[in-house]
Amino acid sequence: MRKSNEKLRILLKRSLLLFSANILLFFILIGRLYYLQIYQGEKYALLADSNRLSTRLLVPPRGSINDRNGVELATNIQNFQALLIAEQTRGNTDSILKEITPILALSDKDIARIKKDISRHRRFVPVKVKDNLSWEEVATLMINNYRWPGLVIDQGLIRYYPFGKYTAHPLGYVGSVSEKDLQNSDAPLLQVPGFKIGKSGFEKTYDESLRGTEGILKYEVNAYGRIMREIEKIDGLKGTDLDLTIDIRLQQAAYDAFGDESGAAVVLDVHTGEILAFVSAPAFDANLFVDGISVKNWNNLLYNEKTPLTDKAVSGQYSPGSTFKIAVALAALEAGIIDEKTTYNCTGRMKLGNHLFHCWRHYGHGKQDLIEAIKNSCDIYFYEVALELGIEKIAAMSRRLGLGQTYDLGLENQKAGVIPDRQWKQEKFKAPWQQGETVIAGIGQGYVLVTPVQLATMLARVVNGGYAVTPTFIKNNNAAPPSLNLKPEHIELVKKGMFEVVNGTGGTATRAKLNNPNVKIGGKTGTTQVRRISLKERAEGIKKDEDLPWKYRNHAWFMAYAPHDKPRYAVAVIVEHGRSGAGVAAPIASKILEEAIKLDIR
Numbered sequence: 001m002r003k004s005n006e007k008l009r010i011l012l013k014r015s016l017l018l019f020s021a022n023i024l025l026f027f028i029l030i031g032r033l034y035y036l037q038i039y040q041g042e043k044y045a046l047l048a049d050s051n052r053l054s055t056r057l058l059v060p061p062r063g064s065i066n067d068r069n070g071v072e073l074a075t076n077i078q079n080f081q082a083l084l085i086a087e088q089t090r091g092n093t094d095s096i097l098k099e100i101t102p103i104l105a106l107s108d109k110d111i112a113r114i115k116k117d118i119s120r121h122r123r124f125v126p127v128k129v130k131d132n133l134s135w136e137e138v139a140t141l142m143i144n145n146y147r148w149p150g151l152v153i154d155q156g157l158i159r160y161y162p163f164g165k166y167t168a169h170p171l172g173y174v175g176s177v178s179e180k181d182l183q184n185s186d187a188p189l190l191q192v193p194g195f196k197i198g199k200s201g202f203e204k205t206y207d208e209s210l211r212g213t214e215g216i217l218k219y220e221v222n223a224y225g226r227i228m229r230e231i232e233k234i235d236g237l238k239g240t241d242l243d244l245t246i247d248i249r250l251q252q253a254a255y256d257a258f259g260d261e262s263g264a265a266v267v268l269d270v271h272t273g274e275i276l277a278f279v280s281a282p283a284f285d286a287n288l289f290v291d292g293i294s295v296k297n298w299n300n301l302l303y304n305e306k307t308p309l310t311d312k313a314v315s316g317q318y319s320p321g322s323t324f325k326i327a328v329a330l331a332a333l334e335a336g337i338i339d340e341k342t343t344y345n346c347t348g349r350m351k352l353g354n355h356l357f358h359c360w361r362h363y364g365h366g367k368q369d370l371i372e373a374i375k376n377s378c379d380i381y382f383y384e385v386a387l388e389l390g391i392e393k394i395a396a397m398s399r400r401l402g403l404g405q406t407y408d409l410g411l412e413n414q415k416a417g418v419i420p421d422r423q424w425k426q427e428k429f430k431a432p433w434q435q436g437e438t439v440i441a442g443i444g445q446g447y448v449l450v451t452p453v454q455l456a457t458m459l460a461r462v463v464n465g466g467y468a469v470t471p472t473f474i475k476n477n478n479a480a481p482p483s484l485n486l487k488p489e490h491i492e493l494v495k496k497g498m499f500e501v502v503n504g505t506g507g508t509a510t511r512a513k514l515n516n517p518n519v520k521i522g523g524k525t526g527t528t529q530v531r532r533i534s535l536k537e538r539a540e541g542i543k544k545d546e547d548l549p550w551k552y553r554n555h556a557w558f559m560a561y562a563p564h565d566k567p568r569y570a571v572a573v574i575v576e577h578g579r580s581g582a583g584v585a586a587p588i589a590s591k592i593l594e595e596a597i598k599l600d601i602r
Contacts, residue, residue, distance in 0.1 A: 057125075057192050058215030061157055063239030065171055065202060065210075067248040068276075068475070068601075073167045074203065076157040080133040081194070082141060083126035086118045088150035093118065096148045097129075103140050104130045121191060128194030131158060131291050159196060159290050165283040166252050169311040170244075170411065170473065172201020173286040189214045196290065202242060202473070205410040212239035244473050245274035253595040254279045257588045263556075263575040264312035264452040265592060269601075270460040270561065270570045272476045273469035275409075276601055277571075277592065278453075280312040305551060306576070314414040317449040318574055321526030321581070322377045323557050324398075324444025326462060326494055329370060331397035332385045333490040340493055343369045346380035350439075357383050357439055360527075374497025375504050377525060379443050386442025391433060394441060395421040400468075400484055402457035403450050407471050417454055420447040444526060456572035459559045463522070463567040466491055498522035499564050512560060512586035514594050521593055523560030525581035553577035558585035562593045569596045 065074035082104065089096055097111055106114075110130070117127040129151070133141075138153055145151065159174045161167060174196040181197060182190055189195055189211060198207035215236030254265050258281040267277040282304070288297050301309050310316065332338045348364035350357045359365065359379040365372070373381035386394060398404060404419030418424070420441065422433040440446040450458075457471050466486035499522040501507045508525045556578030561570045571589050578584035 057188060058217055058233075058236050059156065059189065059192055059195055060212035060215060060236030061238045062159060062174075062196075062212065063210040063241045065242045065244065067244055067246050067251075068274075069247065070243075071248050073163055073244070073246070073248060074159065074161055074171050077160045079131060079156060079158040080138050081131045081154050081156055082129040082133060082137075083152050083154050083194075084114065084118070084129050085124065085126050085150045085152065087123035090149055092149075096151060100129070100141070100148065100151065104133075104137060106130065125192070126152065126154070131194070161286045163248060163252070164285040164287060166248070166255050167246075168201075168283040168286045169280045169313065170201055170246065170278050171286060172203040173199055173289040174203050175199040175289055176292065199289070200412065202244075202410055204412070206242050210239040210242060213237040243475065245269075245276060245475055246278060246473065247276050247599065247601050249599055250277045250592070250596055250601065251279065253277075254592045255281055255283070257591040258282075258575070261575050261578060261584065261588070262306035262312075263573065263578065263585075263588075264316055265571060265573045265588065266313050266453045266456040266471070267569055267571045267592060267596060268456050268460045268469070268471055270464040270469065270567050271467075273457070273460065273471050273481070274476055275453075275471055275473050276569070276596065278313055278473075280310070280316075282306050282308045284308045311411065311413065312574065312576070313452045314409065314411055315451070316574065316576075317415050317417050317451055318555050318557075319446075319448055319528040320444040320450045320455060321528040321555075321557050322379075322443060323455060323524045323526035323559050323572075323581075324448060324450075325374065325377070325382050325442075326498070326524055327398045327401055327403065327458065328382055328386060328389070328394055328442050329374065329494050329497070330401070330462065330486065330490060331393050332389050333370075333493065334397065334486065335389060335393050337388050338370060338385060340370060343367050344373075344381045344384045346378050348380070350380050350383050352387075352436060352439060355436060357436075370493060371497045371500055374494070374524070375500035375507050377501075377508050382442045383439045386438050387435065389442075391421050391438045391441060394438070395419050398448075398458075401461050402468070402470075403454050405454070407453065407457075409453070409471065409473060415451055417451055418447055418449040445528065452572045452574050455557070455559055455574075456570055459561055459572060460570040462491060463495060463561045463570060495522055495564070498524050498561075501525065502560070509558060509560075509582045509586040511582060512558065512590040514562070514590060514597070516594065516597065519562060519597055520564040521560050521562040521590070522564045523558055523586065523589065525586060526557030526559075527579070527581045528555045528557065551577060553579050556581040556583070556585040558582070558589045560586075560589045560593060562597060569593055569601075571596075 061076050064072050066072055086093055097114065114127055114129055121127065141151065141153055161171065177190045177195055177197055197211065198204035203210065213236050216234045218232040250267060254267065254277040261281065263281055265277065265279045266275065268275060284301050345367050346359055346365040348359050348362050365376050365378045368376065368378045368381045398419045404417055406414045406416050425431060425433050437446055441448055453471055460469050461467065461484060465488065466484045467481045468484050469481045499520065501509050502512050502521055502523050509523055512521065512523055514521060556575040558581045559572040561567045571592050573585045573589040575585045575588065
């Protein structure tokens, strides 16, 4: 009996301990459930959702770039692309790529790029396999889609430049995001594989406004990562359109006027500074860069002696030659050094110290006043004027007219050119200025360098009555430009000289007359020496510029305005190694002005 009681007591004690342990475990379980479901409920709900839901950024349509009449110069067109979502491939990424390689003609470089994109992005982010799929490629992939989980066909947009080479330099192009781009920006869109950003021109300058704001697509996936259903879709905002002052009709006509020549042309509205045409020839098709240019095409552009990749209109720096005489003439008139009746006798040469300076016309022009000197482009006249005027006053007027500076055009690699003076030479060469350097500066040679956009600006400021217009690609609705305070009679004298260049008997550019007899133009030629013909070359029979290899021939300038009686358009044309401003550059400028007048651009 005693033993039975002892056993019962032990059993009760053990039962109590077991019950207590169960109660403790129950409360621990309740506490843990409370902690997980109540205290940490939101956190784990988010974690659960992150396993159940997948998010994808949606690329918005890029803003278009339009000409002044609303014609699209850069737009978006639909294209089919193959995408690969790594988290849905079930670890078979390599085998899937291997199987689709012959279908899509993927190269080893393509495969390496795809794997790199996969490694640097989250696994749910779709990676571009190939753009611009043909219907045959799309059909083959769709029919066999069940074999390649994670491979999807998406219909997207791709940048397109309908006018190709005609707008390549100002517009630039878009390209894939580089590692450097990712380091310089934390914008979410840059993380999307295959996303394109501006790489040059306006595409780069206005990239952030053009690219727009990303959208979001949320969808539910199963345990294997397969999409089950779409949860939410928020469309992105299209990029802001960019409207330019260019008229594509004039742009095409200006480019075509160059034919096979190399050079640049800039056309301005003389009253607003709006750029109506902006050409650098030859150019390239910007569409080649959108999806990555091939090595062959790149080398063809890179090693072309006419440098199609260089925007000569803003980065080409050339001696202005005799076109610079307009700035010298205005400087001398404003300084009171000369007037309408001032004459110099041109014998074909001028001696300064022990050096002889020659006129382009070896036997001279005889007695010349300002109008005749501009018409005949007499070097001796401007040698004499430059000596009396001095380099400081020449430089000051040149800068007033827009030379020696850059403009806010939204384009990279813009050059300022060179307008030399005493301080510039001292800083550049640690040497004093010489009188002989003033002489050659008087005809736009020596250290003087300008760009086509600067020369067009100079001409516009002269023929509009002396107002400091600034070249721009954006519609200019600002107040009238400030006055340069040039005397109207001085401007009229210079314009009369330029009128005679084209319309006067014996003028240096009579071939620039328009076919329209009702419209007269004025202008100024310029020819700048690239390299002297050596005595050895002369002995070998090379006596003329055209006998030299192309890259050693003289550059040819012509700047012109129309109509003469009421100027609206100013154009500056440079033809690299074109030999003669009158023979080559002037006819090009004439064609451009004729088209501008016909179009009556407003």
